[in-house]
Amino acid sequence: MNEEKIFIMKNITKTFPGVKALDNVTFEVKKGEIHALVGENGAGKSTLIKILSGLYKPDAGQIIYKGKEIKINSPKQAKDLGISTIYQELNLCPNLTVADNIFLGNEKSKTIFQYIDDDTQINKSREYFLNLLDSEIDPKIITSNLSIAQQQIVEIAKALSYKSELIIMDEPTSSLSIHETEKLFEIINGLKNQGISVIYISHRLEEIFKIADTATILRDGKLIGTKAIEDLDYSTVVKMMVGREIENKYYKTNIQESSKKQEVLLEVKNLSKKGLFENISFTLNAGEIVGFSGLIGAGRTDLMKALSGQLKFDKGKIIIKGEEKIFNSPIDAIKSGIVITSEDRKNESLFMNFNVRENITISFLDKISKYGYIFSSKEKKFTNEFISRLNIKPANLETPVITMSGGNQQKVAIAKWLITEPDILIMDEPTRGIDVGAKAEIYKLIKILAEQGKGIIFVSSELPEILLVSDKILVMNKGKLAGEFLNKDATEEKILELAV
């Protein structure tokens, strides 16, 4: 491999009011390598990336890019230098065509009147897609018609149009299915073969071992180490990231015990919604954790929305504790003791204008108020109880949730429902975008809730965690139930076979 370095960031320090986000960090990437940047939320990964893409300026340190010391003053300059960043929330204009997006700000134009040369743009786009092993995307199509995975490929094509030599990808697989992820990896490897360097950020460590050549690990704004991937293993990386060992063994052991209680909490019979899901039947016992696996778009989220009163279904029955229920709105579902933490935490679960207390009690105000007046002493008491029960940090009921890490936000979203003492808790992708330490805490919490007799529906696209947490695993494929496993019979291969 070529040992030439595309850039070196030397002794970078960046301070925000009250905290050192980066403390004397040195980070270097070789030409044509896939370099994973690893660390918990708040470790300094995004700050480092933002410096590299021109959004932040470092307080101290130097950046040497292709052998020359430079200063990156703006995202535009970073692009001109050949550094492109693809953020988790993609930056495409959904109303424009694919080709328009690829050449946005960089249009191919004809004559002095600067009108856009569509033909050249479309042909060039086709070329890029071919280069990226994807000929299915039509450059003439409106971008909003593409899947998230395809939009990501458009972003990569856009980076190519800028002749980028360094592409930074921030959590590119967080909303991709297993299949789409594999395809993205092929594309990334293709980029590498063309001599383009890729900085790859992901919370999913398995991916890093699959794709990266080198990994740099950050913790609390400090560089912990940069190593070739061959010299690392999973537990070493986790240890470097969190500074302690995380045990995942706890969970598997209790599986037999927890199925002791046989009270049926929820019975779903032939539930159907045209175009979304069909003939879904399953039962959920008290103390049971039912895992829902499947690809993105298999209909899991829509099914969960139907179960929680957010979506009306066409046919079938929802029976809770032996009684058939009809949900006209989430209010009815909540009254029947069935609640959901949404996969889209920021948009569907939490109020970013609220603090921890206000978020946790929002669905509980009826119980702590009289004639509409909220008793703040009761509110404080309950909130504090749940902050300590769920180990929410900072343990302060007045913290605005907008300032909290993803893991703690998720705990707030869970606390908001636990406080209402539901019988059935649906968790749709509860660990999306949160770090390893917080994930382990969420798993533990799910187990504890099940032991207390709650029924849990656990939806996840990550197979290892489905296998780790669930008592029973249901696999969905194209809106139908493709199969059902007890935990002891399930393997990643068996699930995948049914899901794809």
Add this chain to the structure above:
Amino acid sequence: MALKENLANSKTKKKFGLFSGIRIRDMGVLFALIILIIFFAILSHGRFFTISNFLTVSRQVSLTIIVGVGMTFIMITGNIDLAVGSYLALSGVLVAAILYYGVPWYLAVIIIMIFMGLIGALVGTVVAKQKLNSLIVTLAMLGIASGAALAYTGGKPIFIKNQAFISIGNGYFGPIPIPVVIAFFILIIGQFVLRKTKFGRYAYAVGGNMEAAITSGINVDRIIIYAFAITGMLSGLSGSIMAGRLFSGNPTVGQDFNLDVIAAVVIGGTSLAGGVGNMWGLLIGAFLVGIIGNGLTILGVPYFYQIIAKGLIIYIAILIDRQTRQAGLGKSRI
């Protein structure tokens, strides 16, 4: 994580009380208000900075505050009501008509408040149930209400002879004008409802994140309808006070009242995007708008130019609104 937590800790303050909610930005507006007072005090050679002029300004802003309390609720839910000026005219005309038939003054006020409350509820229902943009719905209502007021009176004022009613607009409670006393109580009640009740909390929730509010089991439609109904009721009250003040129900009043109310609420820090705001800001915003009008009048600036000045002030307020949000206060409410 460390970064976020530190930031959070440094920002968190105790904020349970009714007087919580005064932000740094409001302090900035308060500072602007003080500068403005000094400016007018110097330029007017003592005509501006007197107790009697202060009471005059207070009386002028009291209507803005009364309706502004309702508008603050509406804007916190992420909506807006452009029809309040026309409500002022309509309720003034109707109350004058009711009084003409010899209905006691208090009953007349109550009837008008209930009637205007129902109109507000109707607008709220259309906005919430038919999922229409409140800007457009209330623009339509503006036309309907002001048209109705003009059509009913043929464009001419209806005179009021009821002395007790007239004194609501013109009387004093000790040295303080009655409208000022009313506005003060409405403001306190408004802040209490906002900070201490379920309705207030839900209003912030609806404006902060509609999706999450629905999934949290909040009856979103009801909150929006209530907010518009409250504004309708308070417009009815304001319209009655105004009619008393003018000894008549006049279909042409309140033409730039929308401007005053929205300016006061926005200057007070209530976000146009919803989810953020409080009544203390409204108080400062209303006085800022009122003092500009009053000061310019004392300095001899024609009324029409004052309207231009108010328009510019709204623009500046919106600019400040955006700047402070970008400065990282986020959508944090306080």
